[in-house]
Amino acid sequence: MQPVIEPIEFVEQRRAFSRRRALKWVIRAAYGTFALAFALPALAIRTLTQESKEIAEGDLLVAAAGATAGQPLNAADIPVGTGVQVVPEGKADDTNNNVVIVRLAEGTGEDALVAYSAVCTHLGCIVYADLDENGNIRCPCHLSQFNPREDADVVGGPAPRALPSLPIAVGGNGQITVAGTFSAPVGPD
C-alpha cells in the first residue's frame, strides 16, 4: 500500500511582497553576512610583515655569492666585459637588494662601471651576472636579455622594461659603495 502524501498548500502570491518572502530574504541575508564575516579576516591575515633593510646611499657593496661572499671587492679586479653579483653589506636577506656590476671599460668613471638591479623585471628571478655570448645580461628563468651598455634595455625575451640602474662610487681603495637610489622600482610591477 502506497502512502499518500497530502500536499500542504501555501498560497504564495509572487508579485506581492508577502511576509514569507520577506522572511526568506532575511534568512538569506543572515547567511550572506555570516559568510562575509568569515571571509573578512582575509584582509587582516594577508600579510605577515617582516623587517627588511632597504638599500641606501653609502652602503658598502660586497660579493653576494661564491667563495668571497660577504667580502668587499676591489673594482680593479673586475675584468672588462664581465659582471659580478653584489649586495649591500649586512642586507643580503632581502633578495631585492641584489645588484649586478658590469665593467664596460677600464677606469672608474660612469661609463666604465655600471650597476643594475639583479632582479628581473619579468617574474623576479635573479639574473646571471656572467654576460652571455652577445654581451647581454640574461635571466635564467625565461631568457629575458638586457643590454648593459644601453641602460640594461630589454633586447630579447618577455621582460616588460629595463633593469633599474643604481649609481655607484668607487673609493680610493677600490671599494664600491652605493651613491644613490634605483632609477625605477625593483622587480616585476
Place this chain on the structure above:
Amino acid sequence: MTDTVRIPSPGSRPARPADRVREALERLQEESQLSTGRPKEKTWLDERLGVSAFNEKYGRKAFPVHTTFFFGEMATFSFIILVVTGIYLGLIYVPSSAPTQFVPSNAPAGYQPETLPEAYASVRLIESIPVANLFRNVHHWAAHLMIISTLLHTIRILFYGAYRKPRELNWVIGVVLLALTLGVSFVGYSLPYDAYAVTATSIGYSIARSIPGIGDFSAELFFGGSFPSLGSLPRLYTLHIFVFPAMIAGAMAAHLLLVIKTKHTQPAYARKLAEPGRVLGVPLWPYQALLAGQLFLLMFGALFLVSAFLPIHPLAAYGPPGPNTPAVKPDWYLLWLYGLLEIVPSFTIPTPIGDIGPEFVAGLVFPGVIFGILTMAPWLDRTNRGRNLKRYEYLEPPSQAPFRLAITVATLAFVFMLCVAAFYIDFGWTIPQTWFISLVVPAVLGGLVFAWAIWKGPKTPADRFDPRGEYELDEPPYPPLRRVPSSTSSAAD
C-alpha cells in the same frame, strides 16, 4: 529502476569477440548473488542499519568493460596514495623558512653545523630516514601519476564526445578537478624549500601579482605577504595539505555520485548485447571492486618499485636557496605555461587599475582561456543543442565527428608544442621561428586527423552509429505529489 545486467538470448550469429563477452557476462550473472533475487539472511549490521538496501542500490551499479575506463580509478587511487604518504611526510616536515643550525644525525664529532631554512633541514631529515625517503619518492611519483591519469581521463571523454547530455555537470566538475590537481601540485613545489622550490614559487608569486587591480592583494593572501618571507610557508603548507585536498575530495565525491546518477556512457558493443533501455556492465560489488582492487595493488606495487630505484628531485640536486637563481624548468605538466612565458613578446598595456604585461597574459589569461573552453565544451558542441535533445548514452566513434576530433587534436598539439618551445634556445630557434613551428604543427596535425576521419568515417547517414540512448530519465519510484490547482496561474511551479 536500478542498473541490471541483462543478457539477450543468443541468436544464430557466428561467434565473435562480442559473443565471448556475452558468455562471460552470463557466467557472471549466474554466479552473482545480487542478481539472483534470492532472499538473503539478515546480518547484524543489516538489522540495525539496513545496509543490504544500500548494497542493492549502489552495489549493483553497472560498470562497462572497456580498456579506456580505468583512468578515473587510477587518478582516485593515486590521490589515496598521495594522502597516505603525505600524512607520513607531514609527521616530520616543518613548514618554516626561519634559519636553523642543522647537524645530520650521522655527523662525525666536531661537525660544523650548517645554517639552513627549517623546512629544508626537515626534508634533509626525511631523506636521512630510509622509509621516509621512500615515502617522499612515492609521494612525488604518485603526483605525476595522478596528473597523467586525470589528463588521459579528460582526453578520452573529449575524443568520444561523452561530455554531452546528460553528463555536462559532471564534465564541469571533472575540469575543476583537473585544475585543482595542477594547483595542488604547484603549491607542493614550494615545500622542500630548496633553490628550485624558491625559484618556482617566486615565479608563481610574481604571476599572481601581475593581475591588474587585485594582484597585490591576492598574492599577499596566498603567499602570506611577499615571497619569500617568513609568512609564506605556513600558508602554502595549509593550502597543500588541507585546502586543496579537501576540495579535491569533495569534488571527487560529487563526481562519483553523478556517475552513479547519470550512469557510465556505454561502449558501442553494449547496443548489440543489451536490451534497449538497459545498461550493460559488471556490477560494482563484487566484480568491479575486484578489478579495481587489483588495479590499486598493481599501482601501489609499481609506485614503490619505481620509487625505490628512481629517486625523484633529491635535495642535493639544487641545494638550499642562495643568492643565485638556478636555471630551472617546471615539471612536464606546467611546461606549456613555461614555454609560453618564454616566447610571448614583451609589451605593456596601461589600464586604469594597473598595467597588463606578458606575464599576466601568458601565466593567467592563456590557461584561463584553455580551461574556459574546456569547461564550456558541452555548450560549444553543436550536437549538444536543441530543445528535444536526446541523451547521449553511447561512446561515439571519434572518426564520426571529424571537426571535434581535429579541434581536440590541434589544441593538444599546440599545448605540446608550447612544451617543445620551452627548449627553443637549445634547438637554436629564434622566437618568430618558434611561434611559426608552434602554430603550423597543430594546424597540419589537425588537418591530417580531419582528413583521416573523413576517409575512415561513415559515408552515408545510414552508416552512422547513433550514440543517443533509447531511454529517458527514470520514473521516480514514488507517486508524484498531488497538487491542488492554484487560484492564481502565476503560482504554479
